[in-house]
Amino acid sequence: xxxxxxxxxxxxxxxxxxxxxxxxxxxxxxxxxxxxxxxxxxxxxxxxxxxxxxxxxxxxxxxxxxxxxxxxxxxxxxxxxxxxxxxxxxxxxxxxxxxxxxxxxxxxxxxxxxxxxxxxxxxxxxxxxxxxxxxxxxxxxxxxxxxxxxxxxxxxxxxxxxxxxxxxxxxxxxxxxxxxxxxxxxxxxxxxxxxxxxxxxxxxxxxxxxxxxxxxxxxxxxxxxxxxxxxxxxxxxxxxxxxxxxxxxxxxxxxxxxxxxxxxxxxxxxxxxxxxxxxxxxxxxxxxxxxxxxxxxxxxxxxxxxxxx
Numbered sequence: 001x002x003x004x005x006x007x008x009x010x011x012x013x014x015x016x017x018x019x020x021x022x023x024x025x026x027x028x029x030x031x032x033x034x035x036x037x038x039x040x041x042x043x044x045x046x047x048x049x050x051x052x053x054x055x056x057x058x059x060x061x062x063x064x065x066x067x068x069x070x071x072x073x074x075x076x077x078x079x080x081x082x083x084x085x086x087x088x089x090x091x092x093x094x095x096x097x098x099x100x101x102x103x104x105x106x107x108x109x110x111x112x113x114x115x116x117x118x119x120x121x122x123x124x125x126x127x128x129x130x131x132x133x134x135x136x137x138x139x140x141x142x143x144x145x146x147x148x149x150x151x152x153x154x155x156x157x158x159x160x161x162x163x164x165x166x167x168x169x170x171x172x173x174x175x176x177x178x179x180x181x182x183x184x185x186x187x188x189x190x191x192x193x194x195x196x197x198x199x200x201x202x203x204x205x206x207x208x209x210x211x212x213x214x215x216x217x218x219x220x221x222x223x224x225x226x227x228x229x230x231x232x233x234x235x236x237x238x239x240x241x242x243x244x245x246x247x248x249x250x251x252x253x254x255x256x257x258x259x260x261x262x263x264x265x266x267x268x269x270x271x272x273x274x275x276x277x278x279x280x281x282x283x284x285x286x287x288x289x290x291x292x293x294x295x296x297x298x299x300x301x302x303x304x305x306x307x308x309x
Contacts, residue, residue, distance in 0.1 A: 006032040055079035091304035096296040097288035104287035108256025145169030150198030153205025195222040207234035220246035235259040244270040254279030
C-alpha cells in the first residue's frame with residue numbers, strides 16, 4: 001500500500017506519524033496546493049488530506065485511490081458523490097479536538113471580557129509602578145456568573161462549552177440553525193431569541209447552506225450592545241466586513257475569532273483594521289491544535305486506516 005500525506009505540516013511536526021509506515025509506504029509533503037493534488041497522489045492507494053479539494057478534477061487521474069483519510073471532522077472539501085461513484089471510501093475523525101476547542105472558546109472570551117490586553121499594557125508600560133494605589137480596574141469587567149451564554153450548535157463541542165459555561169454560573173441557552181431539537185438539559189430557543197437574550201454567543205455549528213452568513217448586520221443589530229461573539233466553528237458563518245462595522249459602531253462589544261472567511265486572513269481584511277483592537281482577538285485557526293488533540297487525530301486516522309486493510 002502507498003499512502004500520500006499532502007499536508008503534513010497541518011498535523012504539526014511534533015506529533016508522531018510513524019505508525020503509518022508500519023503497514024505502508026508513506027510519502028509526506030509539508031504543504032500542497034490544489035494544482036498539485038493529482039500529480040502528488042499519482043498511483044497511491046490512500047491519501048491523507050485536510051483542506052485540499054478532493055473532487056473529480058483532482059482525482060480522475062488517480063486510478064488506484066481507494067481511501068481518503070480526512071485529517072479533520074468536517075469533510076466539506078470532499079465531493080462525496082464523486083468518491084462514491086468511484087468506490088473511494090472517506091474516513092474522517094470525530095471528537096479529537098473537543099476539549100481543545102472548548103478551552104480556546106473560553107480563552108478568547110476572558111481575553112476580551114476582562115480586558116486583558118489593556119491591563120497587561122498598564123503593567124508593562126510602567127503605569128502600574130507609578131500609581132499610588134495597589135489595584136487598578138478603570139476598564140470595568142463583569143463576572144460570567146449570572147450572564148446568559150448562547151450556544152449555536154449543540155454537537156459535542158457545543159455541549160462541552162455549555163457545561164463549562166454552566167459551571168461558571170451562566171444561564172445557558174442554545175439553538176440549532178437547522179431547527180433540530182436537541183436532547184439537552186439546557187433551554188432551547190429560536191435563533192432570534194438567542195440573539196436578543198445572550199451576553200455571549202459562541203458558534204459550534206458546521207458550515208452549510210443554512211449557516212453561511214448566518215451572522216450579518218441584521219443579526220448584530222438584534223444582539224445586545226454589550227454582547228460578545230465567539231466563532232470557533234467556520235469563518236464564513238460570520239460576515240467579516242459587517243462584523244467589523246458592528247464592532248466599530250458599537251453595535252456589539254466585540255468578537256473572538258479563531259476562523260476566518262479566507263484563511264490565511266488577507267492583509268487587507270477589514271477585521272484587521274478595527275479602530276479599537278482590544279475589542280477583537282483573532283487567532284490563526286489553532287483552537288483545535290493542542291498537542292494532545294493533534295496526536296489523537298493522527299492515532300484515530302491510523303485506526304481508520306487499519307479498519308480498511
